[in-house]
Amino acid sequence: MKLIYYIILRITLALTFILTVWAIFFYVTMIDEVNDEVDDALEDYSETIIIRALAGEELPSKTNGSNNQYYMMEVSKEYAESREDIQYKDSMVYIEEKEETEPARILTTIFKDDEGRYHELTVSTPSIEKDDLRDAIQVWIIFLYVALLFCIIIISVWFYRNMRPLYVLLHWLDGYQTGKKNKPLSNETQITEFRKLNEAAIRYVERTEQMFEQQKQFIGNASHEIQTPLAICRNRLEMLMEDDSLSEKQLEELMKTHQTLEYITKLNKSLLLLTKIDNGQFTDTKQLELNGLLKQYLQDYEEVYDYRNIEVTIDEQDIFNVTMNESLAVALLTNLLKNAFVHNIDGGHIRITVTKNSITFRNSGVENPLDKEHIFERFYQGTKKEGSTGLGLAIADSICRLQHLSIRYYFEQKEHCFEISRQ
Structure with a gap:
């Protein structure tokens, strides 16, 4: 995989994780703030109703034009003691003026009048459409993700163009063959690191060529210098073996020595041939x-x-x-x-x-x-x-x-x- 694809893939995964986590926290925080504001308004509204009810004053209309509604009923002492003083919940309520059902925030509280009777007051006010809010956040998060990813791709492509000297050097090194005629490296760049990398690659290639030439010379010299004394030794042994004064045991030992020299000669030729093959010295085809x-x-x-x-x-x-x-x-x-x-x-x-x-x-x-x-x-x-x-x-x-x-x-x-x- 190319470096640019590797970078884009990693950034894409990171963006997916970061934006998903951010969207969840943003949604939870926003809903919490909205609920706090609505709950404060519901508390004020319920306090007004309770104060009027305890004072014997006329209660406000159950639908006062603001979409706020309340219901109050008398409950038993046992029921009152089994319930919490204040409860909040989200639910759907029917708005009589609009003749439709809307999401609302509901407050339920228990209070006792001067005569010791318990009453349950339920106050509701329309709230935001949380599903719509969630969908809107999701849409805009996706839009933000795509926009950021598009910007990152553009920046990566721009960065990739700045990396061009590196790919030119890699292409040149990939096609370079030691011991053959190669094109010189043409890779002008203003980036200091790439310029130093070019210089290091050229020095490495020059040392490789020098070592290759020295190795070829050594192989050539070894091919002649080692074979000559081996041939002389073999000839001398053959001359000694022709001497009639030698005993059978001496002749047997000379033959063994001659066979050993033959083996060393063949081994030397094989090793030299292998070395030449590995060095790619057989170029004519x-x-x-x-x-x-x-x-x-x-x-x-x-x-x-x-x-x-x-x-x-x-x-x-x-x-x-x-x-x-x-x-x-x-x-x-x-x-x-x-x-x-x-x-x-x-x-x-x-x-x-x-x-x-x-x-x-x-x-x-x-x-x-x-x-x-x-x-x-x-x-x-x-x-x-x-x-x-x-x-x-x-x-x-x-x-x-x-x-x-x-x-x-x-x-x-x-x-x-x-x-x-x-x-």
Whole structure:
């Protein structure tokens, strides 16, 4: 959710709560003030009637033209003692002069004359239409709410325009790719905080580019400097192994050392390849037909497969074309071919199916499915296999993510399946 929508939503909720509470308190306070004024008038009116009744004077007309009315009747002592001295209530009364019913405020009081008789006096006066008042307050509260919300939206939009430099910077950072040619940041602003943020972003990008270049140089140097002494060590070991004077035990130890160097060499190459992939150094892409590449490298593995009596079949149902870096395509296919060989069984099989949108490698192997949650993690091997560095599937996964492909593992019909498809 954008910041402006988040602000408007929060302000809307706050306004709803504040204005609702305010309207309730306003209505209660107003009704209380109106009742106080009406009650004072009713008390004065009732006192006048009681004074005249006790003095034996003529009582005023029950309808005196002001819509005020009164009723008086004699009551028993028990009834008088069971009632409060003064009671107030709201009710509907019939106005004889208008011949209609209107809301009124009613006062009921008990008094005793000189002869000890008790009388109940009921005095009423028309009151305001409280339902109409409540409806009017509700209408005007809604109007106030809409007006305030409209003003807040206008102010928020105005504020959003002042936030434009922030969104320009975010858009620039979102499209920035380290190691590639990017557009310079053009984000003029008079706001001090945004100007400092622009400067900080540019400094961060410059440091990132510098570190990226240093990393690329290190990878390039490591690729040459580490491989050279490893190759020298291997050659010297091979020369030593040709010496006829060596005992069988010495020759065995040299062979183990040679195998270790071979493993370190392959591990070093795999790690360097992974680092280059993660750094996005394979930028050159072109349209490739993976069917041809697959069959080309299958020929290189024929002798290896025959050595373990592994049967390889390929079912080309269509041509799988993809736009990607050719070196990465070769690394992807060869790693999956090697994985199918290393984790296979003697006398097993490899079945490869190619469609328009996918390539699936199926191979025999252990009879239990692998952990598909960790199968593509670096150095995860499950059961240790000779010749495996634990990086082949991690490399395949990194290549697929870089080239916008999808790779997944599943176990079906006692076969381990790795499927490459378009996202």
